[in-house]
Amino acid sequence: MKSLMMQGTQILSTGSSVPDSSLSNDQISQIVETSDKWIVTRTGIKKRRLLTGSRKSVIDLAVVAALKALDKISMSALEIDLIILATSSPNDLFGSASQVQAQIKAFNAVAFDLTAACSGFVLAMVTASQFLQSGSYRTILVIGADVLSKWTNWSDRSTCILFGDGAGAMILQSCLKEFNQVLGFQLNTNGNHWNHLCLSYEEKINPHPILNVYQGSFKYISMNGKEVYKFAVSQVPLSILKCLHDLNITINDIDWLLLHQANERILTAVANKLSINANKIIVNLNNYGNTSAASIPLALDEALDQKQISNDDIIVISGFGAGLTWGTVIIQWKC
Structure with a gap:
């Protein structure tokens, strides 16, 4: 047991x-x-x-x-x-x-x-x-x-x-x-805006002639870039602030900000809203683009290999994207 x-x-x-x-x-x-x-x-x-x-x-x-x-x-x-x-x-x-x-x-x-x-x-x-x-x-x-x-x-x-x-x-x-290294988290979903970023299933026009079952296939990625930008820049800072508040951690305590590597303008805008210095942002999207679920662990692994992160550093990690879903997890790194 x-x-x-x-x-x-x-x-x-x-x-x-x-x-x-x-x-x-x-x-x-x-x-x-x-x-x-x-x-x-x-x-x-x-x-x-x-x-x-x-x-x-x-x-x-x-x-x-x-x-x-x-x-x-x-x-x-x-x-x-x-x-x-x-x-x-x-x-x-x-x-x-x-x-x-x-x-x-x-x-x-x-x-x-x-x-x-x-x-x-x-x-x-x-x-x-x-x-x-x-x-x-x-x-x-x-x-x-x-x-x-x-x-x-x-x-x-x-x-x-x-x-x-x-x-x-x-x-x-x-x-x-x-x-413990995982200090806390905060998660959110707003399904009303799922269509701003999606990879949708599309039915064929005609159903099966006997069963009346509609079949189909998945389409390509579709994105409303302006709406995704507005969503990320408005909601991600709120998620981070709530998580920090719950843990009684201040902005000044943050050593690194690791966001989903979607767009450098989003990373900069979120950091500015939180008054976090640009030199605290972990960025590698210039070499890899948006790798979706891989972007955060890929950037973290690279930062660790380059010895950017030190013992006891507090790292704020936030992901955001399709769903629409977003969330924050705060960790304290231990070597």
């Missing part, structure tokens, strides 16, 4: 993976009418990575990111109790986490997908921490991975300049409460 005594959550390691193939703004300008200057000015993105080649899927990236996280701490995959794969681009609509479990040989782990688009990794982190703090599981692998290049309309200038492919992983483990 598993213990139900409340525990803390510690982060053991991170890992990330991006495809080898890179697509620059100049290359995109050969596909649609745009330019490097236009894209950089409006988004901050200079290039993005694309998963090319036959039979490649989100699983390939997720597996590499997971194995890197395991390798950093010399942990066997058999020690993992649960795998949560945050993705909106599975290669199987029934779920892809189980295939990740099999490929990394984490045969003792339960595995499931979590779909919340660009907020996915934040929700997956929070979900994992609840399992750990309740004592239900001891070691959890959380992966954020997306290959939105497969769902991008490459003739739509408003979206094809934004998205890239990637994966990021994090291994969390239960610990004594005094060593």
Whole structure:
């Protein structure tokens, strides 16, 4: 019988993976009418990575990111109790986490997908921490991975300049409460505006002639950029402020602001609203674009590898996107 005594959550390691193939703004300008200057000015993105080649899927990236996280701490995959794969681009609509479990040989782990688009990794982190703090599981692998290049309309200038492919992983483990790193969280959803950013199912015009069942297929990503910008800039600071207030933490206590890497203008606007200095923003979207659920763990792993983050640093992490969903989780890094 598993213990139900409340525990803390510690982060053991991170890992990330991006495809080898890179697509620059100049290359995109050969596909649609745009330019490097236009894209950089409006988004901050200079290039993005694309998963090319036959039979490649989100699983390939997720597996590499997971194995890197395991390798950093010399942990066997058999020690993992649960795998949560945050993705909106599975290669199987029934779920892809189980295939990740099999490929990394984490045969003792339960595995499931979590779909919340660009907020996915934040929700997956929070979900994992609840399992750990309740004592239900001891070691959890959380992966954020997306290959939105497969769902991008490459003739739509408003979206094809934004998205890239990637994966990021994090291994969390239960610990004594005094060593807790996940300090608190705040989550939100507003389904009334789902259509501002979506990847919708479209029915065929005519039903099955006998069964009267309408079938169809999924379309490309659709986005109302102006509305998404307004949503993010107005709601994300409120989420962060509420989370800080609940924890009795001030803006001045923040060492790093790690937002979903959607658009550099959004990152700057949120920081300005919170009066957070620009040198505290973790940014890597210029090299990877918007990698959806992968963007936060990918940026965190890169910042850690570059030794930007120090022991006891307080990091405010916020994801936002399709749904519309958004949320904040605050962590204190322990080396």
